[in-house]
Amino acid sequence: MRRALILPLFFGLLGLAVFLSLGIWQVQRLQWKEGILADIEARIAGAPVAIPANPDPEADRYLPVRATGQILPGAIRVLVSTRQMGAGYRLIDVFETEGRRLLIDRGFLRLDLDQPAPPAGPVTVTGNLHWPDEVTSSTPAPDRAANIWFARDIPALAAELGTEPVLVIAREISPPEANMMPLPVDTAGIPNDHLQYAGTWFLMALAWAVMTGYYIAGLRARQKADR
Known part of the structure; x- marks a missing residue:
């Protein structure tokens, strides 16, 4: 048994x-x-440094940086949705600093607000370098006629705007911009x-x-x- x-x-x-x-x-x-x-998180919140001459997408991911330069007109709008504010756009612009042309993520703009022109004079940007991995097989192609993109595709954005494939995601822009809310790098998406x-x-x-x-x-x- x-x-x-x-x-x-x-x-x-x-x-x-x-x-x-x-x-x-x-x-x-x-x-x-x-x-x-x-x-x-400790790296993101570290003391900002100058933007490296040749940043590496792996070694310099999340590197805190600070630079002064000019944000040029002609922002690309990347459609996003946030839990607190709903749908809107990230504005990706050209940031000219020390003879270089980089990408800058200025932050979040609500759908019901008009797209603001970039600041007229020099600005100081504090933020982090990042190469977000947002493009998948289901990501639609950009709607260039409406100036709406659906992911921060760094190589494609750099080719479109004629910049280095380097993105600074703003944590703070001084002087600040009206109607723009920075969406700084964090670990929430990991x-x-x-x-x-x-x-x-x-x-x-x-x-x-x-x-x-x-x-x-x-x-x-x-x-x-x-x-």
Whole structure:
């Protein structure tokens, strides 16, 4: 009688061990990811430096920078949606500084507001370098006739505006612009779903344990009835 319980008990314990190990692994991944996000946040908030002559998209991602220059007319509008303000545009312009032409993300403009001209004089921009990875296979092509883009495609934007493929996302522009709200770099867009995955595996472990218990209890009941 007891021998008949060995096999289901074995597979029950094996499945439970697998689900628990996957849950524990996701908890470890969660701790690892939180450490990475903390490092990125510390880098974003660091003391700003001059924009490197040849910034590297990996080594200089999130680098805090500060520069003084001129924002030129002719902004490209990138359609976005924010949780607090709804739909609107990011304005991407040419930023001329120290003989260079770079891209600058001036911030968020609500859909119901007219597109403002850039500041007439020199401005000091404090922000972060970034190469956002927003283009997917489902991203529509830019509507150039309406001046609406659907992602910050740095190589394409640089080619369109005749700049280096370097984007400064403004954290602060001095003097500030009316109707414009900076959308600075943060870690909110970096996925961190490990807690959810861990919870799923632990729930599956619990369900597996309950089903195994019911199965073994039913098997024992049938064995007693057959005596």
